Amino acid sequence: MVEAVHTDARNQSLWGDAWQRLRHSRAAIVAASLLLLVCALALVGPWLSAYTVEQVDWAQATLATAPSLANGHWFGTDANGRDLFVRVWIGARMSLLVALLATIVSVVIGVAWGATAGYLGGRVDGWMMRFVDVLYALPYMFFVIILTVVFGRSLVLIFLAIGAVGWLTMARIVRGQALALRQREFVEAAIALGLPPATIIARHIVPNVLGTVIVYATLTVPQVILFESFLSFLGLGVQEPLTSLGRLVAEGALEMESSPWLLLVPSAVLAIVLLCLNFLGDGLRDALDPRQRR
């Protein structure tokens, strides 16, 4: 997967090399900066406003006031008179948290499972991948809904449920890579050095597939955010007074005609996050692909 750079005399690692190329991709850098800005706002945004998530502003003439700089409701208020600026960043915080944790869960399980199956090969590989196939065959949405119904709605459960299903594709991708890598001479050399399989998988196989994994993970994050939004839209996601971008969009859709900002603002934030992640994922894929080297 990773070829040598014979022409490049600079002393830099393959990762440093990838970073150099990522830096030259304007789209990826803009996307990364915007994403950082959204993350920062999700963390500190709620404190910038004079209001809290649950606080109803009785001072206004109507409950759903339009965005204005004068009254301090920069994004307006929702149908219950709560400040939308605060709620959007709280929602973004929740969506990003779910995305991050669920992606970590799916990456950790997927990489470990896939690399082990691919490296060991043979019968072990067969059984491990049949297990993945069986899980694949379960209706994804149905599975998560049942989980939420049986165990009640909790944040942890959402992370686990989304992550637990998300690792299947990751495992398949990593397994394919590991299968190809174990034929390589450096793996043979590592075996000939007497290293045990666990060490070979962790040190010689996994770092080699990380390029693919990182790219796929950045493409998984939007899927997870959309899925969480969908769950929240169905009423299976996060609960009041907490909120997520998906919930805000769903609530905004109800008031679309009378107060369009309730739909437009959270949708815009969601769209920015998703676009940025897709651009960043694209940029990373190009940067980590050795054939892109000039």
Next chain:
Amino acid sequence: MTAGPLLQVRDLGVNFSTSQGEVQAVSGVSFDLRAGECLAVVGESGSGKTQVLLACLGLLAANGAARGSARFAGRELIGANERSLNSVRGTGIGLLSQDPLSSLTPHLRIETLLTEGLLDRGLATRDAAHERALQALAEVEVPEPEARLRQYPHELSGGMRQRVALAAALMCGPKLLFADEPTTALDVSVQARVLELLARVRNRGVGVLLVTHDLGVVAGLADRVAVMYSGRIVETATTDELFSAPRHPYTAALLAAVPRLRGDAQLRLVGIPGDPPQPCARPPGCAFAPRCVRAEVRCSDSRPELAPCADASLLAAARAVPTAAVACHRPLQDRAGMA
């Protein structure tokens, strides 16, 4: 130094099950290798010489199976489980492979590649392993070892990589080094340096099993030679004997096919006509018979066994495997027979 041979291979065979049925890549291979000795296994591509190495280390492809016996310091390697193989790999037998770029994991620093064998077994602390790595690089004459340790394989030149690979193979202090075509990927001037380093390793008392198709490499390094053809050893001899008086017509043909700078200008370079037989369709007799200028009827009917040579019987008496042996019905007796 042990009294017996370091590596004792008896009747080793390697089979591959393919879609065309069982293929015998190697059969009936026997040899001894002592500490501080270099045995070269010579043969053309596909003669099974690399499979002999891989079988001893338990590194055959998934569809391959080894038969017979290979004992390293008294321990059976053929059919041994992974755990006992792992206690021999690296610490007992080091492997130096053909292409140093693909045998060094590309994303790991030289330091990691050198020290992982020691650290993983808990044989050394991080500091001690670092010192040992510096020392190992100095031994293989890598300049600026401290800087090299922080570099990645792709930042080094081909010759440097092969030296690093040699240092890595020797890090855990193996008693035996398997060198699988160690100079094939290198240019001639670098080849000479690597051979020198290998000779130094041998002089330190490490047994070297050298697999190559390059007779020049053999002449420079090996004490004894085993010539393989179509999965079998057809001749064994000391290097001097082999080069001065080859007994098997195949060996003679190989030597005649080596280009020479000096000597008779009239002597034309002689190739060996034909191709080696497919492993799944070997003739019943001598595998070399169809290409052999000396072949007669019995050569294609019955396969000659590897038999000790009469004039080598003095040496042969002292060893389990004769130093000089040939598998041929009509061996060349002396230099005159070559013409």
